[in-house]
Amino acid sequence: MxxxxxxxxxxxxxxxxxxxxxxxxxxxxxxxxxxxxxxxxxxxxxxxxxxxxxxxxxxxxxxxxxxxxxxxxxxxxxxWKNGPRFLPEDPYKRAQIRFWCSFVHRQVIFENMTLVLKSDGAAQVKVVKEVFEGLNTLEEEIKNIFPEGIKIIVYKNVGLLGLVIVSTFGHYKALEEYLGLKLIDSEKTPPPPLIFLVVSSI
Missing domain, CATH: 3.40.30.10 (Glutaredoxin)
Known part of the structure; x- marks a missing residue:
């Protein structure tokens, strides 16, 4: 090189x-x-x-x-303009994507997941519930950002938010086994939540 x-x-x-x-x-x-x-x-x-x-x-x-x-x-x-673009062209959508990427990074990783690792018992269950509620809110907002429809994100068309979700939750099964807690419940919101689909498809 x-x-x-x-x-x-x-x-x-x-x-x-x-x-x-x-x-x-x-x-x-x-x-x-x-x-x-x-x-x-x-x-x-x-x-x-x-x-x-x-x-x-x-x-x-x-x-x-x-x-x-x-x-x-x-x-x-x-x-690098080759390959998929990570952010949409529309300025408003770009701003929304930036906000939710920051939400996943700061609230889910820095705040809630740190609390999950540092707590146990009822306190830990409460934090996991807050994580799941935050993901449900995120999923609803994704539907607002992309009203034309939700597609399972694949390797060649993944955007910035998809990358953030995958890097954050791609190892969720290992975390669940380590913590003994279910972080992503694909049965609570049938069909499976968008977050689950994103993580499972890459």
């Missing part, structure tokens, strides 16, 4: 945010070098590239770093 087109990701294998960036690059057909980081012993490069948060993922293009997974994805979409 020519040096002027060199793409590198600094990440950690367990991070859904890193999975999100890797998946976006792979869908676009972009070759990249991957550097696994130990967040308990952060490399000097990671500290240099992300001095504020000191976290992964970091995407480095031509020696220039970008941080925050959603910002990285928009950059990828704007820089």
């Amino acid at each position: 020519a040096e002027e087109n060199k793409v590198r990701i600094h990440g950690m294998w367990v991070s859904p945010f890193v999975r999100l960036v890797k998946l976006a690059l792979e869908i676009k057909g972009i070759q990249y070098e991957y550097v696994e980081e130990d967040l308990k012993n952060k490399s000097s490069l990671l500290l240099e590239y992300n001095p504020i948060h000191k976290k992964v993922p970091v995407l480095v293009l031509n020696g220039k770093p970008l941080v925050e997974s959603l910002i990285i994805l928009e950059y990828i979409d704007e820089t």
Whole structure:
């Protein structure tokens, strides 16, 4: 790969945010070098590239770093026009997609899922219920954003929100087994919820 087109990701294998960036690059057909980081012993490069948060993922293009997974994805979409576009052309729809991507990232991952892992018993069940209610709200809003109809998202036409959902919940069965709690219930809202379809189809 020519040096002027060199793409590198600094990440950690367990991070859904890193999975999100890797998946976006792979869908676009972009070759990249991957550097696994130990967040308990952060490399000097990671500290240099992300001095504020000191976290992964970091995407480095031509020696220039970008941080925050959603910002990285928009950059990828704007820089590489090949493959599916991650954001719709309509400005209002783009704004809605950005909001719900942020909702999944911040409320579902940072707030609720962190509480799930730190709690047990009735408190944990309550948080899981809130996660499911949030996903139901998200599903209804997706129907409002795309009133022309919902299609199962596949590898070649996945958008930004689909990528975020997959990277967040793609491992939900392992989480359910680990926690002993059902995070996504495909039987509560027949036919199966859109979130379940998105996760199961990629």
